Amino acid sequence: MAILLGAIADDFTGATDLANTLVSQGMRTVQTIGVPQTDLDLGDAEAVVVALKSRTAPVTEAVSASLEALDWLRHLGARQFFFKYCSTFDSTPAGNIGPIADALLDALDDDFALVCPAFPANGRSVYLGHLFVGNQLLSDSSMKDHPLTPMRDSSLPRLLQAQSKRRAGVIPYPTVTTGAEATRTACDKLRAAGISYGVADALTDVDLLTLGAAAANHKLVTGGSGIALGLPANFRHQGRLDEPVNPKLPTATGPAMVIAGSCSEATRGQVDHVRDLWPCLKLDVDRLANGEPVADEAVAWARDQSRATPLMIYSSANPDEIARVQATHGREAAGTLVEEALGWIAHDLVDGGWRRLIVAGGETSGAVVSALGVRGLRIGPEIDPGVPWTETLDTPHLALALKSGNFGAEDFFSRALEMLP
Ligand code: ADP
Numbered sequence: 001m002a003i004l005l006g007a008i009a010d011d012f013t014g015a016t017d018l019a020n021t022l023v024s025q026g027m028r029t030v031q032t033i034g035v036p037q038t039d040l041d042l043g044d045a046e047a048v049v050v051a052l053k054s055r056t057a058p059v060t061e062a063v064s065a066s067l068e069a070l071d072w073l074r075h076l077g078a079r080q081f082f083f084k085y086c087s088t089f090d091s092t093p094a095g096n097i098g099p100i101a102d103a104l105l106d107a108l109d110d111d112f113a114l115v116c117p118a119f120p121a122n123g124r125s126v127y128l129g130h131l132f133v134g135n136q137l138l139s140d141s142s143m144k145d146h147p148l149t150p151m152r153d154s155s156l157p158r159l160l161q162a163q164s165k166r167r168a169g170v171i172p173y174p175t176v177t178t179g180a181e182a183t184r185t186a187c188d189k190l191r192a193a194g195i196s197y198g199v200a201d202a203l204t205d206v207d208l209l210t211l212g213a214a215a216a217n218h219k220l221v222t223g224g225s226g227i228a229l230g231l232p233a234n235f236r237h238q239g240r241l242d243e244p245v246n247p248k249l250p251t252a253t254g255p256a257m258v259i260a261g262s263c264s265e266a267t268r269g270q271v272d273h274v275r276d277l278w279p280c281l282k283l284d285v286d287r288l289a290n291g292e293p294v295a296d297e298a299v300a301w302a303r304d305q306s307r308a309t310p311l312m313i314y315s316s317a318n319p320d321e322i323a324r325v326q327a328t329h330g331r332e333a334a335g336t337l338v339e340e341a342l343g344w345i346a347h348d349l350v351d352g353g354w355r356r357l358i359v360a361g362g363e364t365s366g367a368v369v370s371a372l373g374v375r376g377l378r379i380g381p382e383i384d385p386g387v388p389w390t391e392t393l394d395t396p397h398l399a400l401a402l403k404s405g406n407f408g409a410e411d412f413f414s415r416a417l418e419m420l421p
Contacts, residue, residue: 002077004235005047007228008069008104009084010062010096012369013362013404015051018084018225019379020388022047025232026244030393032376033369034065035072040376040393046241047232048076054100055090056148062096063103070107079240080219080231081108087119087224088138089131089159090149098163101222105166105196108219112191115156115168116211116223118202121385124224125203129170130154156199166196173201176210183214197222205229247381249420250391250399254355255307256420258413260314261342261364263322264405270360271316273410279305283315288337289329295341299348307353310417313345316360339363343371356399356420358413365402372398383416384408 005022009015015031022029030045034052042048050069054062066083073081083104091097105113118126123134133141137154144152153159157168171186183200190198202208205226212230215221216238221231235241258278260271274280281301288294298313305311315338317325325334346357346368359365376393377400383389387407392398401416409415 001044003042003045003048003073004078004240005080005082005231006070006073006076006078007047007049007082007084008066008073009049009051010055010086010100011053012051012366014084014086014225015049016379016388016402017386018082018228019047019049020382020386021225021228022049022232023247023379023388024382025229027232027241028245028247029379030376031379031390033374035068036375042076042376042393043378045378046235048073048078049084054096055086057096059095059099063099066100067103067107070104080221082228082231083220083222084225084228085117085222087117087122087124087226088133088141088143088151089117089156090143090146090151091159091163092149093162095163098160101197101220102164102166104220110219111196112187113197113218113220113222114187114200114211114215114227115160115197116200116202116208116227117156118208119224119226120202120204120208121226126156126199126201127203128172128201129157129199131156157197160197160199164197167194168197168199169193169195171198171200173203176201176207180210180213183210187214187218202226209233247379247388249380250389250397251421252355252391252397252399253421254353256310256356256417257302257349257354258310258312258314258358258360259342259346259364259368260312260316260360261338261367262361262403262405263316263318264361266406266408267360267403268316268318269410270408270412271312271314274312274413277414278310278312280312280314283313283338283341285315285325285334285338286328288341289334295344298345299352302345302349303352310413312413313342315342335363339367343367347371350398355396356417358401358403358416360403360405362404369402374400381419383419384412389416389419
């Protein structure tokens with residue numbers, strides 16, 4: 001069966017965020033890790049989100065990966081395409097948002113797309129083409145000092161035009177609040193004037209729903225996950241999408257484990273919460289850095305535990321401990337060592353029969369998913385805001401919850417596992 005919506009996301013957790021939004025609007029959604037190089041059964045997916053690592057990649061690489069994803073999504077029959085970037089428009093004057101959007105429009109033989117990174121639930125809003133983070137302009141927010149993509153301007157048309165060969169205009173708030181018809185007319189006017197990007201204002205989810213409705217016939221929509229809120233309803237009105245379905249929980253049964261590499265405050269609270277409930281092992285990063293077989297020892301320890309109870313292997317540490325480890329072994333080296341060790345442990349324990357995994361940490365999740373060779377995930381119900389249960393498409397099917405560091409309530413780990421059959 002052909003899919004309806006094909007999305008290309010410029011990073012892994014951004015892809016999950018978008019997939020989660022589509023599922024919340026009743027669309028069956030699969031997230032793939034890049035473009036699968038061999039056949040992958042997508043089941044009854046109505047939307048597919050391809051997670052790329054194109055946000056800070058060299059421009060030519062980012063563009064060609066995005067075009068490869070577009071080709072595959074077209075081959076799957078997608079009727080509409082979505083380019084997902086960060087709600088803080090993370091990019092540099094060299095790209096990659098502009099060059100990717102240009103290349104997608106060229107490949108689709110089209111000349112207009114909405115641009116809207118607004119995500120009101122997380123404090124990102126767009127007013128008169130300017131992006132705000134909470135009460136501050138983007139260029140006054142902490143994003144001005146981001147190590148890879150410092151954002152020193154808040155004007156989205158200016159940011160975009162610096163990266164793009166096309167022109168950008170604004171669809172101002174009074175137009176958006178007038179409704180979908182007025183917004184559609186504004187898009188048509190920009191298009192007729194040779195302006196390819198309509199930077200659309202949005203302060204609330206209602207505005208995002210209006211923009212979604214106005215984009216019903218657009219081939220390409222670009223933005224944060226917010227502007228995708230209104231897209232499933234378009235397919236429903238067109239009679240292509242059934243009434244909302246409740247997402248299905250993963251069916252995988254088997255031993256459960258938590259792998260925590262995040263040192264964020266929320267994760268540390270979650271780790272503390274289960275420390276006395278389940279068997280837990282903390283990795284010794286100093287020994288790891290000295291080349292001792294810490295990962296093998298952790299696997300052997302886990303295999304000795306009862307499989308009836310979940311277990312946790314973690315490296316999460318408080319800021320003082322992290323500072324000391326980083327001063328001794330180097331920030332990047334320590335991070336990579338820990339990520340590789342946790343990936344290796346997850347891989348070995350899945351080999352040993354573990355089937356239900358919660359992973360805490362964005363980078364850690366990336367490392368685990370790549371160590372497991374995961375190609376695709378069916379997105380299930382939400383555990384806490386922004387974190388759904390997922391199930392791997394390849395066999396053996398695994399239940400995977402990939403949690404960005406600061407997400408989730410204190411009892412996240414136990415509550416997530418209690419949701420499973
Ligand atoms: P978050 O989502 O909270 O940012 P990430 O997994 O993205 O979590 O990042 C945490 C980083 O910290 C990873 O690179 C991880 O390997 C590293 N790390 C984890 N534990 C330690 C530790 N004890 N000492 C030093 N670095 C660590």
